[in-house]
Amino acid sequence: MVSISKVTGKFQTTIPAPIRRILGIKQRGAVAFEIEGTTVILRRAGAVDREYAKAIEGTLNEWLSENDDEAYREL
Secondary structure, three states, rough: OOOOOOOOOOOOOOOOHHHHHHHHHOOOOOOHHHHHEEEEEEEEOOOHHHHHHHHHHHOOOHOOOOOHHHHOOOO
C-alpha cells in the first residue's frame, strides 16, 4: 500500500487515515520516527519513547532562536 500526503509550508503533513488505522494512532497521540540510512519508519510512540523525549526536552532549547529559524528555514 502506498499513501501520499503533501507537506505544508511549515513542514507539517497529515498521516493518511489508512495508516492511522493500521498503527492505531488517535488524536493527540504520539508518533516516533526511526531513521535507518535514507529510510524513515513511522510508528506509534510507546511509553518508553515519551519518557525519553520528556527526559531530553530541556536540552533541546539551544536551537529555539530566530537566528536558527532563519538559518535552517530552507531545510
